[in-house]
Amino acid sequence: MAIRVRTPKAGGIVHADHGVQFTSWVFTQKIRSAGLLPSFGTVGDGLDNAMMESFWSSMQIELLNRKKWRTRVELAHGIFEYIEVFYNRRRRHSSLAYATPHGYDLAHNIQPLIAGS
Structure with a gap:
């Protein structure tokens, strides 16, 4: 994608x-x-994947632990909304000088992801 x-x-x-x-x-x-x-x-390098582990931790705390998911489809929609709508477009990120990934993309002329395209 x-x-x-x-x-x-x-x-x-x-x-x-x-x-x-x-x-x-x-x-x-x-x-x-x-x-x-x-x-x-490298295999077993804890710092190698630290940013992705931080993302999974944030999603676990901010989304997954807050609700019981009735179906896999409901969970998939929730994860998509979290990543594409909240995390990428609204949540502030210190690694991007407190811009959202979407805002960072716009400021640097990077084509943003568009849901459903």
Whole structure:
């Protein structure tokens, strides 16, 4: 979705952990066919994935722990709304000088993600 919506320039780096979905041949080929470079940190390095772990922690506290989810579809919609509507467009981020990711993208002329496109 990110490649299709944002159409990143060739030479960009996609950093991921060693999860099976990220080390798969299909994932790596998709990244390379877009002109991007896959990057994997060292196994067992706690700092390597710290920003993503921080995101999961925030989502756990701000969304997942606040409600009982009746169905997987309801949960999927909740996660989508959290990421695309709240986290990316409204929540302030100290790593982006307290801009939202959406605001940062706009300020730097990066094509923002649009739900449903």
